Amino acid sequence: QVQLQESGPGLVKPSETLSLICTVSGGSISSYYWSWIRQPPGKGLEWIGCIYYTGTTNYNPSLKSRVTISVDTSRNQFSLKLASVTAADTAVYYCARFGSNKGTFDFWGQGTMVTVSS
Amino acid sequence: DIVMTQSPDSLAVSLGETATINCKSSQSVLYSSNNRNYLSWYQQRPGQPPKLLIYWASARESGVPDRFSGSGSGTDFTLTISSLQAEDVAVYYCQPYYSSLGTFGQGTKVEIK
Numbered sequence: 001q002v003q004l005q006e007s008g009p010g011l012v013k014p015s016e017t018l019s020l021i022c023t024v025s026g027g028s029i030s031s032y033y034w035s036w037i038r039q040p041p042g043k044g045l046e047w048i049g050c051i052y053y054t055g056t057t058n059y060n061p062s063l064k065s066r067v068t069i070s071v072d073t074s075r076n077q078f079s080l081k082l083a084s085v086t087a088a089d090t091a092v093y094y095c096a097r098f099g100s101n102k103g104t105f106d107f108w109g110q111g112t113m114v115t116v117s118s
Numbered sequence: 119d120i121v122m123t124q125s126p127d128s129l130a131v132s133l134g135e136t137a138t139i140n141c142k143s144s145q146s147v148l149y150s151s152n153n154r155n156y157l158s159w160y161q162q163r164p165g166q167p168p169k170l171l172i173y174w175a176s177a178r179e180s181g182v183p184d185r186f187s188g189s190g191s192g193t194d195f196t197l198t199i200s201s202l203q204a205e206d207v208a209v210y211y212c213q214p215y216y217s218s219l220g221t222f223g224q225g226t227k228v229e230i231k
Binding site (some may be wrong): 104 | 119156157160166167168169170173174177179201211213214215221222223224225
């Protein structure tokens, strides 16, 4: 069973860069797309972007200028960097596996809360 | 980009009754190459990550109770929860896949009446 686990700081100062890592276990990171999705408190889901194991990326246009997603296949990890954060970036951040065959996010991490505050 | 609109935003249903959630896409998610509708449904219980329920509009994910069913084609889809149980209290999201990722419906909150 594939498992995903997010890790990173729970508090980030405004204007700084949010950095998170997702570690994949129980399966290889190869052959799938890997995504970051966030959820502000009390709100819905917002897709941030994804990366294929080869390194090809696709980002939400509304965040594209600030987002970088990378993959480390040797560690079975992928990461998120979101620059110049503001309070509006406060959210639970989820990593998830996307299977293009079904067109679904079939495995999710538990999520990590990131608060942007000075 | 595809825009997904769910209705209603919330609904309250008595235990054992049926809950019906609708999802409308701004463009068709039917792939002509395989005649599949790439529309998924997720359940998010409080404090939990979303859980995949339905893919290809009507295929139930392994382990999902058969009281959950999906239907629809093209741009209009429905998630039906028959015989609502207490553990079905959650927010439900639809999600399309057409040429690229990126969209979820705004969510429908299901509560017990």
